[in-house]
Amino acid sequence: MPELPDLAIVADALHAALAGRSVQDAEAPAPLAVRGTPDELAALAGQRVERVSRRGKFILIDLDRDGIAINAMLTGRFQLAAPNERRPAKTAFVLQLGPRSKPPVDVAAWTIDAPWLPNDEAATELRYRDPSQMGKVYLRPARANRAIPGLGGTEQGPDADDPALTLDAWRERIRRHPGELKALLRNQAFVAGIGNAYSDEILHAARLSPFRKRTSLAPEEVDDLYEATRRVLAEAVDVLRERVPPHFETQARDFLAVHLRGGQPCPRCGSRLSEVSSRSEATTWCRSCQR
Ligand SMILES: [Zn+2]
Known part of the structure; x- marks a missing residue:
């Protein structure tokens, strides 16, 4: 199960790789993992990634309007890949992201000029896969104040x-x-x-x-x-x-x-x-x- 150190690395890396890119398409190959409607999923396209961060055992993706919170639970894992790379089995959620003009300025020092960062001019994909299907991807439309179990409040x-x-x-x-x-x-x-x-x-x-x-x-x-x-x-x-x-x-x-x-x-x-x-x-x- 991913814990704070695992997710701290993922959050830093995804922020450095993805912030400033716009979502070209959002897919849910395993729709049961996603908490949100097909319309809310489709509405992610066109929005820009502002920040990726970690809170407890959640990865939070802030877009310029809506948000996404992912609780990987037991077997959920994140992958950063070129769009033409074969998707692993049990991929539950995919964000296809376009190029960006420049990297964000507020990145963790250890990610600066890292060799694994996708080129700014290239498209890239964030994939979330979960063989046990226990984790959840929560869509957080700006208009719906959706409570997420375990995130925020006195539960956390x-x-x-x-x-x-x-x-x-x-x-x-x-x-x-x-x-x-x-x-x-x-x-x-x-x-x-x-x-x-x-x-x-x-x-x-x-x-x-x-x-x-x-x-x-x-x-x-x-x-x-x-x-x-x-x-x-x-x-x-x-x-x-x-x-x-x-x-x-x-x-x-x-x-x-x-x-x-x-x-x-x-x-x-x-x-x-x-x-x-x-x-x-x-x-x-x-x-x-x-x-
Ligand atoms: Zn001992």
Whole structure:
């Protein structure tokens, strides 16, 4: 499942590649993935991409009038491709985009002059594919104030990497959530963007057991969890910038320290990592150095 670091790379890259281009055509080869009417889909044509960004586990595409929000869920992936490149199976949504006169000025530094950027004079395609068809593409016409499950409001806390989420704000927010730490980190109403994989990584970095109750944490442990959250996510983004482009549809996870490495030695203390699965989601941790 794409999480904050994966989607941060996708959002930066798509913004750099697509902003300033106009939609030539919008297609939904798998219409069940799209929440919106055929008319709303057709009305995307002619609109210019202003910004691509990430909020929690959503990719947001702002056009000059309407918008699109994509929640990739379990298996949704994004691809940037030349229009003549063969579309992968299970492609659910496609934006065909025309040339642009110049790239946008507000791009992430790491994307500037990147070799994978499509030429400004060339057309390009954004494809969203989803083999499990669990993700959703929400069309957001300017005229319809459509609520999107999990996006905004009280259902969604601040992004885990939001500069406004200071240590003080973290201490304040965490008081409202009494449960186990793994569930806490994955609770999008607490902080947004963390899922099954990075919650394991953060808890290992913080030396805290995924099954500890938040109510049992000492004040310094609350602070350690904040520090580990910020550090693990930032380090993953750094790695993924090197690893992912130009194949934005791939999900690099082999560099993770503990997630899905049950039975292997803990990279910190050498003990054998434990792993349990429930509903096909694994939790990996070290019984000897995570307390
Ligand atoms: Zn260990």
